[in-house]
Amino acid sequence: MQIHTKLTLQFLLLVFILLLCSLYFFYSKFYEQVIKEQVGSLRSQSTNIASRVLSSGYHFHGDSTKISHDIFNIKSNIIIYDANFTKIFSLNSNDWQLSPQDINSLLQGSEVCSSSPDGLIKLAYTLNHTNTDKFIVLAFNGVNKDALNRIKSLLFLTILIGMMIASIGGWWYTKQALQPVKNVVTQVDSMLPSNLGARIVNIDTKDEIDHLIHTFNKLLDRIEEAFKMQKNFISNVSHELKNPISSITSQLELLLSSQNNSRPEENAYIKSILEDTFRINDTIENLLQLARIQSEDGGIQFDIVRLDEILIESRNLLKRSNSDYTIDIEIIGDLESEKDFHVRGNKSLLTSAMMNIMDNCCKYATNKYVDVKMIIQNKLIILEMSDDGPGISPEDVQLIFKPFYRDPRNYHKKGFGIGLSLVNTVMKIHQFSLEVASKQDKGSIFKILIPIS
Incomplete structure (x- = not known):
């Protein structure tokens, strides 16, 4: 993952946590305010109803005696007890079972208020109707969920918009912050070994x-x-x-x-x-x-050179010091013109590379013979050099291109392990594809793919 993306994601995570904490704090305060307002409203409604009921002289006993909803057009649940905790009035409600702690608090004149997780607000207090008569008023009602749902939707929308703004801002900010680093990387990438005097x-x-x-x-x-x-x-x-x-x-x-x-x-x-x-x-x-x-x-200077001439010259130079080598060169394919032999490269380096491959094949071949095939097809030259030597094990195929590496089985052969390393370097410079196919005791094939210029 790029640093640009990583920093943007970290910035978004930080903004999300800050928004979440801030909006959670705001929601909790809003919830407390809603509860406080509804408790005040519930106290006012219950006190008003209790005063009207007690002033009217109604004294009802038992659950079956309830004032009609048409008389008190409210949705709150209200229960009135006398000083002996005998129910004398009930509106829109079943019994509310008071705990001993609640009863003790009410007898001492304290107010009991609580809210349940399901959004139910409960209020109990002592009402002095006359100088001698005391009544216990119990009121409870559900919290205003419409207001809470609206604020939840608003807060969710705030988080969504905030994250969108933070995404755009974070991406732009990190891009600007990393632009100097990008400039340094661009300058370093443009430097070449041929221009070592360049500086950032x-x-x-x-x-x-x-x-x-x-x-x-x-x-x-x-x-x-x-x-x-x-x-x-x-x-x-x-x-x-x-x-x-x-x-x-x-x-x-x-x-x-x-x-x-x-x-x-x-x-x-x-x-x-x-x-x-x-x-x-x-x-x-x-x-x-x-x-x-x-x-x-x-x-390194690159020119248009003829690959067939390079192969012939490589063979002649190699046989000058190794007269016992046999090197056959075969050209396969339909030639339209001599331009089919043209490739872009450095003649000296390519000659050295071809000589080393031929020398390696002849060195390990049983009869010091290498078969060189130059196949021309589809604007591509496929060069294959094969021998019938002992072959190369799969684990050693990549090792043979390392400088000074030699197969332990063939230490008796002349050489120092430099030739194939040079070949690999030359192929990389020319951007030619070099492959080795080999089976033990069945010889090796060096295959080079060269585009025609």
Whole structure:
């Protein structure tokens, strides 16, 4: 979940809790006021009726004696007792059973008032009709639910409108608050390794975002310095290692050509040393190529190149140092023109990648043979290189592209585990799809999907 959405939801939750608490407090106060007003109204009505009944001289005994509703046109429930708690009058009501505590309070002249959860208001008090006569008046009635329902509807509508306003306001507020962060992310995303001198523009707001920008720029300074050191190292290694090895190779080739064929044992030693020199040179070249790609990503020159020429050149270069390799190249598909061979890429990198795949297949094949198929279909070139080697286990398929990884079963094979890592890096830079299909003891197939330019 994005921070923008998360902050908005947290803001809405806070607003909802505040609204709920505030409106609950308002509703409770309103409810108390309604109860207070209805108790006052109930007292006034019951006192008026009791005075009229007692003044008229009516003295009724028992539940069967009730004054008609036509005489007292009210909905309240009223019961009048004499001082001995004998009922003398009843209106719209059944008996109200008083508790001992209520009776004791009434005898002491106190008023008893309560409300039940179902909305029934009960009132009991002592009425002095004359100086000597005291009567107990009990009155109860339901609370005004219409008023309460109206206020509930109003409060619910208030919460709904408040949450809608809070949603819009919260979304806008968090968007404005996170806009500086979004600007920083946009600037960082636009930076390329080829332009390491770029820095994040500081708006100098003297806040946390300003501190974050300063921290990012310091980090970029250190990254730029590290890349400069890496480039210098590559340049120095290229000069200090490749030149002596090239010199050694030339001298060995010269020595081999000048040797007398009558001394085959010495020739064999020289050939072995020369092969090891070629291997060291190839390893250094792959390492430098890999380091150069990683340090110059974004600054690599892409052109329109012919893939068939790259495959042929890769085969020729590979066979120059491995004469026992057999590499067959087959082109499949209906060609409309030579443009069907055109792809967009870096010729040097693609040649190096193809050489490494061919070398890997020949190295593990039983007869040092690799079958290369270039299938052209639907503006797409499918390149397949297959061997009949021991294959790769499923758990090792992804590991073979890691630098310096080698299958423990094949440590006796020459190599240092750099070639396929270089291949994977080159494919990612060109945005070509690289797949490996392999079964143990049945060989491997390297499949590359390349769009035609």
